[in-house]
Amino acid sequence: MTAAPEPFDAARALRLAQETFDIEAAAVLGLKARTGEGFARAVQAMLQVRGRVVVMGMGKSGHVGRKVAATLASTGTPAMFVHPAEASHGDLGMIKPIDLVLAISNGGESDEITVILPVLKRLGVPLVAMTGNALSTLGRHADIVLDSGVEKEACPLNLAPTASTTAQLALGDALAVALLDARGFREEDFARSHPGGALGRKLLTHLSDVMRTGDAVPRVAPGAVLVDVMRSMSLHGFGATAVVDSAGQVLGIFTDGDLRRLVEAGTDLRGKTAADVMHAGPRTIRSDALAVEAAQMMEQFGITRLLVVDEAGALCGAVNTNDLMRAKVI
Known part of the structure; x- marks a missing residue:
């Protein structure tokens, strides 16, 4: 049976919020020291791809992946999200040899992703892994590994993905920023991707x-x-x-x-x-x-x-x- 909840402690809630900020900020800052040659290779590979950057991820990493794909697409890098579980049931046909796969998994052992890795290899699709475990199945199969590992989650139980997903989001944003800069992406290009937004109206309305x-x-x-x-x-x-x-x-x-x-x-x-x-x-x-x-x-x-x-x-x-x-x- 679930234990009766403790009386609400406002001071404790505030302390946990502040600790969460500290832990997640440290997780993002920790990426700086580990972001190097592999990151540059990933950006170059995404620049050279003739198709799309196909982002994959399960659970919370999947939610991050959808956001990363959307950010890439809106900043000049053709991208889409493919759910790994659906990929095993037909959606793998959406991925072509001219594409590149960016697979996101903190532990690198998500069954839905690892089961399709051999197929991606046979297709000859370049694989970039964003993971906190370079020695995982995903890490060992990847052509390029981006280290998104964190020391601990903000969750007091160290279970719920919190700091790790924040790090993934930051790393995905870093990829998008580096790519848009390398492509010479401008305000006018952004407006064309956002015609319904305020910036789109300002830059596209004559x-x-x-x-x-x-x-x-x-x-x-x-x-x-x-x-x-x-x-x-x-x-x-x-x-x-x-x-x-x-x-x-x-x-x-x-x-x-x-x-x-x-x-x-x-x-x-x-x-x-x-x-x-x-x-x-x-x-x-x-x-x-x-x-x-x-x-x-x-x-x-x-x-x-x-x-x-x-x-x-x-x-x-x-x-x-x-x-x-x-x-x-x-």
């Missing part, structure tokens, strides 16, 4: 994707009377209108703020034209620019809207902070 175009862009001729200027501003709900010549070149902009300032100054607006009241030479941005560049320009110059021009400098769109917020760029 102004042409979010700007107002066609009849939604307010514009008037320089000779337009003020009532027509105000009508253009109200009709499009942009809070401003562009002033363009017959070729569509931007001459100026007139905003609701400009109108308010003229009224407050007591300016006689009768007979005024767009050319008389516009702000000449406004800031513009090219339509092929990133939307985030428009956001940065607005913030830099303290403005809330921009006119968008094409390669020839002709007005082709407009964008304001609300448009960028709807696109989740800001």
